[in-house]
Amino acid sequence: MPLSIFDLYKVGIGPSSSHTVGPVVAANRFLDELRERDQLDQVASVHVGLFGSLAMTGKGHATDVAVMIGLMGEKPDLVDPDKVPVYVDQIRNTKQINLAGERMIAFNPETDLPFNFGESLPKHPNGMHFKAYDAAGIILHDNIFYSVGGGFVLSDAEAGKEKGAEPEFKLPFHFDNGVELLEVCEREGKTIAEIVLANELTWSEQDVLEERLWNLWQVMDNCIKRGCTEEGELPGGLHVKRRAHELYEELKSSPEAALKDQLTVMDWVNLFAIAVNEENAAGGRVVTAPTNGAAGVIPAVLAYYDRFVPGSNRQGIFDFLATSAAIGMLYKKNASISAAEVGCQGEIGVACSMAAGALCAVMGGTNQQIENAAEIGMEHNLGLTCDPIGGLVQVPCIERNTMGAVKAINAARLALRGDGEHHVSLDSVIETMRQTGLDMQDKYKETSQGGLAVNVVAC
Incomplete structure (x- = not known):
């Protein structure tokens, strides 16, 4: 389907x-x-x-x-x-x-x-x-x-069904890969977000669609806000202390710091990602984006757009979600978003790629620049392993979301500084990620049998 x-x-x-x-x-x-x-x-x-x-x-x-x-x-x-x-x-x-x-x-x-x-x-x-x-x-x-x-x-x-088998029906604007997506956009004279939102009307009326999209953002934003208020240790026995609340209070109490250090905005992005993933680690309500292990990347970058990008608005949030979803669909169709299948490149890497393309879109990027941003986001996450200590999504997962979010912002900015021309296509990097996942040893695929999981004492 x-x-x-x-x-x-x-x-x-x-x-x-x-x-x-x-x-x-x-x-x-x-x-x-x-x-x-x-x-x-x-x-x-x-x-x-x-x-x-x-x-x-x-x-x-x-x-x-x-x-x-x-x-x-x-x-x-x-x-x-x-x-x-x-x-x-x-x-x-x-x-x-x-x-x-x-x-x-x-x-x-x-x-x-x-x-x-x-x-x-x-x-x-x-x-x-x-x-x-x-x-x-x-x-x-x-x-x-x-x-x-x-x-x-x-x-x-x-x-048991063949992957990529013919769907029961096709959407108005069908695409299976990045090349087809760009071709559809070019033919129809639409942005990636417009193509995806038009497809969504197959299932929903416009008002229902907008309500559901807004609800997604509200769940993400509420997750950030709750994560900024909770204190104590995360469950599971690693005795990992929640950091979001303390970081939030520090940033809130010194707003003038941004005038002295322009990278203070990065601290806020880190906070957004940490808050979400601490909530996730504690079993709280989150949005799979596209997975829970990577649930902090897209909300953090979307919160960056909402709070720090001049001119951000409700439609921009819808366009962000639609553009990022289009990119996620390409990974889902042609590779994987499962760390157990391809390592963390399939979770943090995919989330970074989705967020990079989406941010590029809402900051005025062309479809070619969006594709470039998404490609950059994954290219520099290739080979990322999944090696959670104690089988918990805490170390290195929480900090890994901050890195994915910041990397996504940088990827979007790099793409916006270019003209959309680049050597490696998004389709090529998706296929490379798939092949890298196949080559990756199972101990680096969410089994806690390799990497940090065996080189750091779990208690």
Whole structure:
């Protein structure tokens, strides 16, 4: 199916889109299948096996928690993050779960939700095997789901389909790669944002579309604001202290510092990214942009536009989101946005590329300059590994978002200083990222078996 802005940007909870949001979605889908088969009332127990990266770093990414709240029928965009710990404590203490929010069944996370370390399912590193049993212990229904990054979930049958297969229908302005996107823009005399927003009208009326886009920005902005107020340590055992609140108070108390040091704006951008990713690490409400691990890059750059770029406005925010989504669609179609598949270049790298192109657009860049900015954003993130200490999206993930945001701003400015002509195309850098991901050893793909994860003591 063609991709929408709202496929790339989903409201969910932390700490991970692939390890948290995706498993909630998978559990919801399994419940839907049971309903369709008229078997939900017959279920006496459920077993969910976690495989690959979901097993290796699932504890740190709260994958087990995600599966449990998903089996309860909670949705990623609607669940109250503050209630999740209460739900989990009840399940662990009672050894029961309120299946689909309708009936209590036996469920012991220790035995019914195993982490199958060292085992992978064949079609993607992030695999889950759901099984529902009746009172006699006979399997009523089972299915395998893959969380393929950014909250996207494929069933076993869907994952078996050829990537790039012909979609069921085509949007008014169809494009599969950067060259086609630029050609469509040239032919129609439109910007990248105008092309994407016109496509969105396939699914939504104009007023509904604008409301949904504004809501995305409001969730991002509220995440920044909440991150600036929270204090204490992040959960997980690394004893990582929240820094956003202290940094915010320091910057707010010395506004005259910007007059002496013009790079103070960089401190604000760093703050925006840190605030979002501390909220994500704490399990708060965030927007996958395009993933949770990279959730701070795009909000930080969009907040930079909103607060520091003269002439910023509501339409500019819509254009930013649409342009960035177009770039994200190219990565999703032609490479990956999953760190478990291609390393962190597929998360921070993609977010940086998306943000760079979008900022270039709202600062007056041509379509060619936008493509150039997006290319620069990824070219200098190629080979970026995913090596979270303790399987937690804290070190190096939080600071890595600040670097992605600042790099995106610089990429946009570099592109704006040029005329759009450049040696490496966006399509070429996307293919290079894909190939680099294939060549990258698995220990650098969100398994916590290499890099910083093994060279720094986790406690």
